[in-house]
Amino acid sequence: MAGHTVYTLSEVSRHKSKNDCWLVIDGRVLNVTKFLEEHPGGEEVLLESAGKDATKEFNDIGHSKSAQNLLLKYQIGVLQGHTLKNNEQVGSTEEPKKKEMSAFVIKDDLTPKYTAVVEFAAPLLVAGSYFCYRYLTPSS
Numbered sequence: 001m002a003g004h005t006v007y008t009l010s011e012v013s014r015h016k017s018k019n020d021c022w023l024v025i026d027g028r029v030l031n032v033t034k035f036l037e038e039h040p041g042g043e044e045v046l047l048e049s050a051g052k053d054a055t056k057e058f059n060d061i062g063h064s065k066s067a068q069n070l071l072l073k074y075q076i077g078v079l080q081g082h083t084l085k086n087n088e089q090v091g092s093t094e095e096p097k098k099k100e101m102s103a104f105v106i107k108d109d110l111t112p113k114y115t116a117v118v119e120f121a122a123p124l125l126v127a128g129s130y131f132c133y134r135y136l137t138p139s140s
């Protein structure tokens, strides 16, 4: 579970070594010491951003959604002055609201019933009128 401890940037800046490496992304304070060797982009880039707010660098790379979700694993707290909208989700990765498939949704309102009756009756009326005209009018 992500930490809720509030840290100042100056506290974060004290942790910038290979054995103790923190950084800030999206207002989350992350302890990435154990992730340094695992980072697919290499440990150097993380160490360059160590002790700093690396949000811009992180976003500039265009990290995948799984990379963004990984942030939660290393979160130890939040940066002072930042409020996270939803602690389980990272910044812009919120799930978009699911769109309903309108073709499969049967709406529960009364207007379609009326239209259906007209749509059903109209051709019958036309056919009936034609029948009357064709067979009931005396031929000359």
Ligand code: HEM
Residues within 6 Å of the ligand: 025, 030, 032, 035, 039, 040, 041, 042, 045, 046, 049, 054, 057, 058, 061, 062, 063, 064, 065, 066, 067, 068, 070, 071, 074
């Ligand atoms: C805790 C923070 C971070 C996590 C969890 C993380 C995770 C990852 C992951 C999973 C990848 C593989 C590609 C992907 O899935 O997008 C990756 C690639 C990369 N990351 Fe990070 N990253 C972090 C921070 C940073 C920072 C601060 C930088 C700074 C510049 C950075 C630079 C890169 C680069 C250069 C690559 C390689 C991209 C490529 O090969 O196309 N990452 N990162």
